[in-house]
Amino acid sequence: MLSLQFLGAAGTVTGSRFLLTVDDAKVLIDCGLFQGGSELKERNWALFPVDPKEIQGVFVTHAHLDHTGYLPKLVELGFRGKIFATPSTLDLLGILLRDSAHLQEEEAAYHNRGKLCCPHAKPLYTLQEAEQALYQTHAVPYGKVLEFGKIKVEFISAGHILGSAFIRVTAPQNGKEVSFLFTGDMGRYHSPILNDPATVSEADYLLMESTYGDRIHEKKTGVEAILPAVQECLDLSGCLLIPAFTVGRTQEILYTLRQMLDQKLIPQIPVYVDSPMAVDVTHLYAEYHEEHDLDMEQLEKQGHSPFRFPGLQYVRTTQESKDLNHAKGPLIIISANGMCTGGRIMHHLVNRLPDPSTILLFVGYQGSGTRGRELLEGAKMITIFHQKIEVNARIKQVDNFSAHGDYPEILKWLSGFKKQPLRTFLVHGEPESARAMKGHIGEKFPGWTVEIAQDMQKVEL
Numbered sequence: 211m212l213s214l215q216f217l218g219a220a221g222t223v224t225g226s227r228f229l230l231t232v233d234d235a236k237v238l239i240d241c242g243l244f245q246g247g248s249e250l251k252e253r254n255w256a257l258f259p260v261d262p263k264e265i266q267g268v269f270v271t272h273a274h275l276d277h278t279g280y281l282p283k284l285v286e287l288g289f290r291g292k293i294f295a296t297p298s299t300l301d302l303l304g305i306l307l308r309d310s311a312h313l314q315e316e317e318a319a320y321h322n323r324g325k326l327c328c329p330h331a332k333p334l335y336t337l338q339e340a341e342q343a344l345y346q347t348h349a350v351p352y353g354k355v356l357e358f359g360k361i362k363v364e365f366i367s368a369g370h371i372l373g374s375a376f377i378r379v380t381a382p383q384n385g386k387e388v389s390f391l392f393t394g395d396m397g398r399y400h401s402p403i404l405n406d407p408a409t410v411s412e413a414d415y416l417l418m419e420s421t422y423g424d425r426i427h428e429k430k431t432g433v434e435a436i437l438p439a440v441q442e443c444l445d446l447s448g449c450l451l452i453p454a455f456t457v458g459r460t461q462e463i464l465y466t467l468r469q470m471l472d473q474k475l476i477p478q479i480p481v482y483v484d485s486p487m488a489v490d491v492t493h494l495y496a497e498y499h500e501e502h503d504l505d506m507e508q509l510e511k512q513g514h515s516p517f518r519f520p521g522l523q524y525v526r527t528t529q530e531s532k533d534l535n536h537a538k539g540p541l542i543i544i545s546a547n548g549m550c551t552g553g554r555i556m557h558h559l560v561n562r563l564p565d566p567s568t569i570l571l572f573v574g575y576q577g578s579g580t581r582g583r584e585l586l587e588g589a590k591m592i593t594i595f596h597q598k599i600e601v602n603a604r605i606k607q608v609d610n611f612s613a614h615g616d617y618p619e620i621l622k623w624l625s626g627f628k629k630q631p632l633r634t635f636l637v638h639g640e641p642e643s644a645r646a647m648k649g650h651i652g653e654k655f656p657g658w659t660v661e662i663a664q665d666m667q668k669v670e671l
């Protein structure tokens with residue numbers, strides 16, 4: 211018996227978790243948190259659809275919390291199996307899961323002081339449970355085929371963030387081998403720092419992400435994309451505030467700012483990375499040379515550190531972060547989190563949004579129901595920490611820094627298939643993007659069977 215069930219990231223872009231059942235063995239591919247508005251977050255508290263004690267192993271495509279952030283909860287619910295991922299993913303997980311647990315604990319404490327409308331007085335999970343999850347992890351390098359019970363598993367470079375992988379699972383069925391390819395999140399071609407997504411030439415069943423199934427990213431270089439915003443910041447002597455994801459996006463922005471300085475396109479101005487995690491993550495990005503692309507290699511050969519340049523300061527302590535409230539422009543503050551749903555960016559928003567000399571620059575996807583989406587859609591007043599905040603800042607967005615391929619990039623990657631998959635399931639996309647992606651695949655590859663995964667749908671194969 212072979213079946214696949216979508217336990218999340220179907221009709222939405224978070225909560226990636228796919229259950230693969232091979233005879234009596236169950237494994238999960240990814241184990242993510244639902245993120246975004248309160249309705250989505252509430253799903254993290256729902257009863258887990260399978261008894262975690264029955265799950266033998268979890269295979270993780272990459273470290274982003276929408277793919278991994280539920281692991282400590284799974285452990286709390288009794289999961290005692292192994293968690294497999296690439297070495298760099300595991301290093302990132304050490305940072306991200308501990309931070310996630312810390313945020314869960316903080317949110318519960320805040321609620322218990324009566325300040326939050328969140329109905330949960332207990333954290334979703336604790337630091338101890340995150341530590342337990344980390345204890346259950348095992349590293350599998352790219353390209354090594356791991357035998358796990360009846361299945362074989364391989365991690366293939368996906369070019370999305372450090373350590374990211376497509377996961378290929380091979381399982382027996384009626385004396386034959388059947389292969390599955392889980393894309394996790396699809397990276398981009400020609401993005402700085404990391405290698406391009408590896409070509410995959412065949413799979414019987416393909417689970418394809420579709421975050422940007424309806425979009426074409428701008429064809430600008432990173433420098434072309436953010437130079438106008440930096441220029442505006444210089445003209446206004448204001449603050450260029452960039453809500454950025456700690457993993458990937460922050461490093462690409464630093465890489466780009468350093469390029470702009472090297473090319474003398476901008477003068478040296480203070481740039482603050484206001485995130486203790488970003489410092490650690492940036493070290494990891496620098497460390498894993500084997501995942502670097504050619505441009506990065508060349509830079510390093512010339513003795514340059516891509517993540518260090520004059521004017522750049524990493525901010526670790528809360529006090530240093532608060533002190534930035536008084537810093538006068540022109541300056542750049544890069545702070546997490548990227549969708550403005552929490553983290554240090556919140557106090558910068560409270561402080562800087564009313565000021566017309568602020569430029570708020572979004573460099574990534576803003577999920578529905580998030581404060582980031584609200585601001586992007588032109589809200590003139592938003593609520594943060596129960597305060598009404600007037601929005602006088604200029605709101606801008608560039609999508610060059612997306613770590614997800616757009617639909618032409620996905621189609622390019624799909625062109626690597628020498629044989630069409632028996633069935634392709636579109637996951638990890640809001641309904642409109644998934645529908646659009648289905649249309650694009652249908653046009654380019656007539657004859658492919660493409661289905662939009664439905665939440666909790668179970669497919670017998």
Ligand SMILES: [Zn+2]
Pocket residue numbers: 272274370395
């Ligand atoms: Zn991701």
